[in-house]
Amino acid sequence: MPTFRPIPIRRAATAALAGAMLLALLPAASTLAAPHAPPEVRAAEWQVLAQMNRLRASHGLKPLRMAGGVRQVARERSRSMKNKSYFSHTSPAGVDAGDLLRRRSVQNHFWGENIGWAKYVNLEDGPGAMVDWWKDSSGHRYNMLYKDYNYAGIGIAKDGAETFYTIVFANQRDHTPPVAGLVNTQSRATVAATNGPKAVTIRWWGRDRALSAGTAGLRGFMVQYRPLDGRWRTLRSLTRTRQLTMELPRGSHLFRVRAVDNKGNRGDWMRSRTVDIN
Secondary structure (H helix, E strand, O other): OOOOOOOOOOEEOOOOOOOOOOOOOOOOOOOOOOOOOOHHHHHHHHHHHHHHHHHHOOOOOOOOOEEEHHHHHHHHHHHHHHHHHHOOOOOOOOOOOHHHHHHHOOOEEEEEEEEEEEOOOOOOOOHHHHHHHHHHHHHHHHHOOOOOEEEEEEEEEEEEEEEEEEEEEOOOOOOOOEEEEEEOOOOOOOEEOOOEEEEEEEEEOOOOOOOOOOOOOEEEEEEEEEOOOOOOOEEEEEOOOOOOEEEOOOOEEEEEEEEEEEOOOOOOOOOOOOEEOO
16 A cells, blocks of 8 residues: 655745744855756656646746756755665754755755655656645645745655655745747748848847746847858847847848846857848
8 A cells, every 4th residue: 555654844944934944045056967866766856846836836826946956955865865764854964955955055045845755656656646745734835835935856766665755945046047039930031132232130039937036037138140151250249129130141141049137047049040132
């Protein structure tokens, strides 16, 4: 028979919240990747996040985003419980998620943790069942629905019939890159030229992906251009406008755009658009 055991949460929060309080002010964001996990475990971790975000959406809240450094700590917590045969927010050596966040220089303003244990439950069914158990516990539910968390890390460790689940919640500075793209990027634009260059207007869109809290906001765009047989050159290094007009000679020309937010996060260069001048 399946067995579940979620236990009361460890919550770290600002002094404005009731209950046990801890404020963790840490250095800049970690760039460490989460430790390796088998594909089925990674998939189950994402399922926990998806199930939790469905719960948040049903309450009008924005989703939490997976953060690599926080995920690494969550995995370490679950593996510690599995390897050392305990089930607690603190290891036998007295180490908790906050200690691990500090050791790994994972920036956060405050953090919280849900842990859970399941037996004889497979990884396909476990994530949904565990989130259901957590949401029926007021403390665990509070963490999952707390509007001032914006990132989370999910770590799962499986040992035979037993599976350990950890969610570490965090309020971090925005480190999610914004997105941008050129209008009509799916098709080539052909412009008929009479004599000499032709004036062409290029348009683009962009947004900063919203967090539950602390969204940096869009700062502007970088726009580049190159002839088909040439190199990329920057037309706008940081502009808030969403179009430009320039004269192009006969031939094929490519444009691309990326967005930058107010914390300096840069999105990927999006698919370029080709303009043919005949």
